[in-house]
Amino acid sequence: MPRLATFNVNSIRRRVPHLKRFLARHQPDLLFLQELKCRTEEFPALELAETGYRLHAVGQPGGRNGVAVLGRVPFEVTAEALPGEAADDHARFVTVKALGGEIAGLYLPNGNSGGEAGFAYKLRWMERLAAWAAERLDHFTPVALLGDFNVCPTAADLAPGALPPTDALVRPESRARFRALLNLGLTDALRALHPAEAPYTYWDYGPAFDTNRGLRIDHILLSPEWAERLSGCGVDTAARAEDQPSDHAPVWCELNFG
DNA sequence: ATGACCATGTTACATGGA
Numbered sequence: 372m373p374r375l376a377t378f379n380v381n382s383i384r385r386r387v388p389h390l391k392r393f394l395a396r397h398q399p400d401l402l403f404l405q406e407l408k409c410r411t412e413e414f415p416a417l418e419l420a421e422t423g424y425r426l427h428a429v430g431q432p433g434g435r436n437g438v439a440v441l442g443r444v445p446f447e448v449t450a451e452a453l454p455g456e457a458a459d460d461h462a463r464f465v466t467v468k469a470l471g472g473e474i475a476g477l478y479l480p481n482g483n484s485g486g487e488a489g490f491a492y493k494l495r496w497m498e499r500l501a502a503w504a505a506e507r508l509d510h511f512t513p514v515a516l517l518g519d520f521n522v523c524p525t526a527a528d529l530a531p532g533a534l535p536p537t538d539a540l541v542r543p544e545s546r547a548r549f550r551a552l553l554n555l556g557l558t559d560a561l562r563a564l565h566p567a568e569a570p571y572t573y574w575d576y577g578p579a580f581d582t583n584r585g586l587r588i589d590h591i592l593l594s595p596e597w598a599e600r601l602s603g604c605g606v607d608t609a610a611r612a613e614d615q616p617s618d619h620a621p622v623w624c625e626l627n628f629g
Numbered sequence: 630a631t632g633a634c635c636a637t638g639t640t641a642c643a644t645g646g647a
Contacts, residue, residue, distance in 0.1 A: 381646085435644095435646095573647065575634070576634030578633065
């Protein structure tokens with residue numbers, strides 16, 4: 372029963388204890404991290420060595436972005452960047468071959484900074500992501516996409532009034548491209564198992580968590596082979612309730628193999 | 630009823646985040 376998980380840590384160097392506690396609570400087989408906010412060589416590999424997980428970090432100078440994968444099952448890193456734009460040096464994407472398929476960990480651009488050019492970058496990035504997924508689905512490769520998508524897919528995926536309608540996380544163009552991903556044949560795992568609720572995965576710092584004024588922006592998307600085997604999915608809100616937490620909570624899913 | 634964050638880089642703010 373392999374478990375996959377995603378966790379936007381909002382600085383890995385500030386969140387090592389939280390990460391260790393999450394690993395102990397959930398023991399995911401593969402965990403994808405976002406917003407490392409450090410260079411690759413600054414990733415706290417030594418502090419995490421005791422967990423026994425294999426680590427692969429993709430950092431970036433300047434304290435922005437950054438993704439990583441941790442595994443206790445064998446995995447092979449297949450890419451450290453999203454194809455489709457040679458000049459794109461953001462550390463937002465890592466892929467591995469594992470569990471008989473290919474799995475992407477991603478940190479999608481927020482799209483609220485940099486004006487319309489920044490928003491266009493987000494939309495282009497989503498189209499490149501769809502191309503990456505389509506290529507694998509066309510070959511019937513089992514695929515999972517996990518990460519911080521920075522999109523609330525529907526109005527049910529954020530607390531009323533939590534964001535203005537002009538925000539890049541809820542703009543129709545962003546939502547249309549998220550739907551385009553689903554229309555390739557991917558299943559939104561959390562939505563599939565919890566259709567009536569829409570568990571949030573992010574709460575702003577301050578009173579938002581206590582009042583449950585949150586957003587659902589961290590997602591796990593599964594190709595049909597794995598969606599059929601989806602046996603559990605949830606949000607680890609315990610991580611968000613800890614001291615000095617990330618503003619995101621981890622999302623996990625369990626696949627019923629064999 | 631009201632108020633109200635955090636992280637980085639660089640050094641008292643600016644920027645990004647969502």
